[in-house]
Amino acid sequence: MNVVIALLVGNEAELIEAQIAYHLDLGVVGMVIADLNSLDGTAERLAPYATDPRLVIRRFEEDSLISAQGMRMSEVWAWTLDAARSHFAPDWVVRLDADEFLMPQTPDLAQAFAAHDTHIATRIPRHNAVFEAGPPEVFAGSRSYADLAAQVIVKTPLSSDAARAGAQDACPLILTRIQPKVAVRPDAVGNFTTGGHGAVHANGTALKIPTSRSLAIVHYWFTTLGRFQRKSSFLLEFEERYRRFMPEKAGWKWSHWARVAAEGPAAVVAEFARQFPDPETCAQLRRDGIIGPAAQLWSDPNA
Numbered sequence: 001m002n003v004v005i006a007l008l009v010g011n012e013a014e015l016i017e018a019q020i021a022y023h024l025d026l027g028v029v030g031m032v033i034a035d036l037n038s039l040d041g042t043a044e045r046l047a048p049y050a051t052d053p054r055l056v057i058r059r060f061e062e063d064s065l066i067s068a069q070g071m072r073m074s075e076v077w078a079w080t081l082d083a084a085r086s087h088f089a090p091d092w093v094v095r096l097d098a099d100e101f102l103m104p105q106t107p108d109l110a111q112a113f114a115a116h117d118t119h120i121a122t123r124i125p126r127h128n129a130v131f132e133a134g135p136p137e138v139f140a141g142s143r144s145y146a147d148l149a150a151q152v153i154v155k156t157p158l159s160s161d162a163a164r165a166g167a168q169d170a171c172p173l174i175l176t177r178i179q180p181k182v183a184v185r186p187d188a189v190g191n192f193t194t195g196g197h198g199a200v201h202a203n204g205t206a207l208k209i210p211t212s213r214s215l216a217i218v219h220y221w222f223t224t225l226g227r228f229q230r231k232s233s234f235l236l237e238f239e240e241r242y243r244r245f246m247p248e249k250a251g252w253k254w255s256h257w258a259r260v261a262a263e264g265p266a267a268v269v270a271e272f273a274r275q276f277p278d279p280e281t282c283a284q285l286r287r288d289g290i291i292g293p294a295a296q297l298w299s300d301p302n303a
Contacts, residue, residue, distance in 0.1 A: 001110035004090040005031040006080035012098035013041035018141025030088040035059040077192040094183040095196035099220040107145045112214040120188040123180040126217040127153040132282040139223040149295040174275040222275040236261040
């Protein structure tokens, strides 16, 4: 069973090395990496991998991502699939961002995908990582299955409706439901859809995709303050320059953080702090079965 990761990375210097190490250790046959004009040192950290036959890396400069006609991301998604097909002849291609780590039910990746033998695509639920001890000063991601299995996550996410509407008393985004990512049979699909949340047939028609029960994704959305400050700054610039090219509802969380960044450094720090519930709250969330180690996704939630 040949599995390839199609990775989009934009300004994730802290996580990119662990992202690569983890998935190669998990047993993927290769990774196709699209660097989306990163400016934070990501490109420099990718450079040593240029001769590794297990990785295909391409940097997309700003003018190849957007034009006067709008966003050109579909061309990037198509390239990741084409590169995966030509370099690795995979059975499956999993679309991830650099802060997302694939977690099968057991360390046997082939066994997890065997559950989808009759499917041409599957949606993989994503779960936000939670740091009960507060934000780490340094965090470089998980590098082994055991590390990822022990990572505390949001097992039972809450609705994001209030947060989407901008309610000030809404629960922090870290605890809310996020859309799944998709894995596809590369010879049966034409391309991914926005955000990697779906796929289309080769003829362009939408796919009805079942949800996996043997795969999950741990999403390192909030880690260090420095990372969030950098990403907020990038998002503010992105919103100011490119929002007009995007559908109104697309990337609403990006817009939220861009507005926070526009309010100033104190607002950014406050928004970041909200994503780390205090110990008492975390203890209650554990008792309620909302958070717990990722390994519990396939076991008794109260184990």
